Structure formats: C-alpha cells, structure tokens
Amino acid sequence: MFRKFVYILILSIFFQTSVVHAGSEGNESLKNSNSDNSANECFESASRVIFKFNHALDGAVFKPIAKGYRSLPQPLRKGTGNAVSNLRSLLTLTNNLLQGDFRGAGNTAGRFAINTTVGIFGIFDPATRLGLEAEQKEDFGQTMGVWGVNSGCYFVLPILGPTTARDAVGLIANSFLDPVYQITHNTEITNGVVGNGNYSEHNYYYYRGTGAVDFRAKNIESFQSLENNSIDLYASIKSLYLQDRNKKIAGNNTSTDTLNDEDWEEIDSN
C-alpha cells in the first residue's frame, strides 16, 4: 500500500514537471508536429554522468550477458523472444484501448489468443503465419504522446537509460497498466491463483530482464557501430531515442511521415 502511495506521489510530481515543460517549451513542437526532436535537457551534466555509468555497466555486465545469450541455439532464442513479446503484448493491448485504436487492439488480442494457445504460451508465432499484422509495441508514454502531451525535458535514468519527463511518467504508469505486473505483484490477494508462489514478483523481473537481454543481443553490432562512429555518443543516443519515440507516437513506420523535409530545403536556398 505504501509502495502504491509512493508511486502515485512520484507520478503526480512527474505530471507536474511534464505540464511545466509542456507550457514552457514553445520551440519543442516543430511545424509538422511529428518531427519534434529538440527536447531540452532537464539536467545535462548529471545525465552525462549517469550515461557514462550506464555505458560502463553495459560493457561490464549487459553486453557479455547478451553475447552469451547470442551463443544459444537460434530456435531457443527465437522462442524466448516470442514468449516475452507475447506477454508484453498485454501492455500494448491496454494502451491500444487507451489510445482509441480499436483495430490495433483487436489485432493485438487476436495475436495474443492465438500465440498463447496454438503457439504454446507464445513460444511460436502462428498468428503471423495466419496473416495477423506484427503489432507495434505500445506503452503509456506513447499513449500520452497520442493524447497530445509534450515530451517534456530529456534525461538519463540509471540502468534504465534515456527518457523524457513524459516517458518517465509512462514508465511508472506502465506498472499499473501491465497485467503481468499486476498478476505478479498483487500480493494482497493470497487466496486463489493470483498472488500465489507461481506468480511471485521475481518472475516479473525475469520476464523484463529476458526481454532486455534479447533486445541487446539483437543489436550488438548496431550499438558497437554507433559507439565506433559517434563523435558524441551521448548526443547520438539522445537523438535516436527522441526520433524513435516520435516515430512510435506517430504510429507510422514510413520515414516520410515522421521526418521533416524543411531542414533539407534550407540548404538549397543558401
């Protein structure tokens, strides 16, 4: 109960931060809205220190784990990735509904039902073979973006990495919205299925941790290439993070809808 109270308190503080920034950052929304890529820094010096810490931690812990995971047989990795994605789709479903995207919600629910049953707890992905679209992951930060909440300022969280005021609020809210989190953390219900030993809290962190390792393993070379070719890695990651969030909020995978041509036009006029 106390933990929930703390969450709500943090949530409301962040909401206030978000509102302050939404009001004060007139330069943030570019003319064509979706190309907003200029979130101001909340506290850049501190973020750069945290970034360095995260980077060192990645090199010492996450990258070696990801490399080890990569050496597992491909079917095992694929099955693990599928099962994690299948569980993650429950959070997507909630956010599909909150965004009023009922078509997306239908697709996500259909995929979950098929992959959990025919696909044996999501290890296989028969839904794709049956023609259901691969869903785009949704979270509450994106949902707030769809509702028109500005990103607020940008900062880096220890271990969790880059975020904005809006996405940090989303991160906390995801816990309340994610059925997997609720099932594994709802220890107040002790009689019945929910809250028993099979669904204890650590399972939630295994599931999230496995998802993170799977993602890191799929991107070992991309991260390495980025590291090798960046002259300011912090700024590169910030740019990529904000571009990615804008793209996801726009809900469109075509670059022409999420990038602004005006910058390029300016070159020709000079």
Place this chain on the structure above:
Amino acid sequence: MKKKIFIIIFLIFGLMQNCFAYSSDPKKFISEIVDEAKKILVATNSKEVKEKKLEEIAKNTADIKGMGMYTLGKYRKNLTNEQLNEYEILFEKYFLKSFSSRLSDYSDPKIEVVSAEVLNPKYTMVRSVLIATDQKPELKIDWRVYTKNPENPLIRDLIVEGLSLARTQKEEFASIIESDNQNFNKLFSTLKEFIAK
C-alpha cells in the same frame, strides 16, 4: 599515329566513364550501389582495402557537401570562409571514414530494394530491406536520394528503421558546438581526432 593514340585514350576514358556511371533512376541507382558494395564486401578480405573501395563508392554517389551543410544546421551561417573551407575538408574525411567503417562490418549483407516514392522534384525516397539473419533482425533502410539534377542522383541520408543518420549526426554536431559556446574549435578538433583514429 598520334590520331590513333588519341582515339585509344578517348575510348579508354569513355569505357571508364561507363564503368562509373550509375543509373539516373533512383531505384536502379540504389540497387547498383548496393550490388557494388556487396561485391566489395564479399570479395575483399582486408578491412582497409574494403574501406578504401567503399569510400570511392561514397564519393561518387553521396552529396557529401550538401550533407556537410545540413549537418552544421543553423551554425553554418556563423562560419568564416576560412573555417568553412576547413570544415568541408574535415567533414568529407569524417563522413567517408564513418560511412566505410559502418559498412565494412557487414561481410555479406542481403539488401533488397523494394520501392521508390517521389516526395517532390528534389527528393525520392528509395525503400529497401536488410534481410534478417540468424543473429540479426530484419532492418528497413530508406535512402533519401537528391534528384534536383535528374541525370545525377545523389544520396543525402540513410534512414534506418525510421531513424535518420543525417539528423543524428546534425544533433551530435550541434551538441559539440553548443558545449563550445557556439564556437567551432572543439568540433574541428573532435573531427580531427576521429579521422586520425
């Protein structure tokens, strides 16, 4: 005799021109670049030789000067002529090194050019897919092709899964310039360090 030599030289140059000529159709243009890069990546063992050959492709097919100006963004108006000249030289070296280094990590990339969308008379977006392997997931790669001169298309940006490399580079440069109180010394020294590494 002289005439014969002239004709031979003329023919050789003519043939060489044909060797380096790319299609003016943006989709074919990208397909040809992809094929050429792939041949280099598959056939060449030495990373250094690979990078040199890839740099040659970039010199012939990318609008390096335009990208350099885009990357500087609003700050380019603050450069003196001398600084601008120095910047153009440094940017070209930086870009070629960065481009060839990124590509040379791939040993046998399978890129399928899927479609092309004309955005306006100046730009066509060519869409392609880097086919998934056991280790890496599929990647969508879009190529922003500058078609102001329709006979000589040039690449201005690569957009990987919706993320623009030119924009990322621009924000990286802006961060360095801002941290130097809008001066260019730190940017130039950082570029020199990168080139020398």
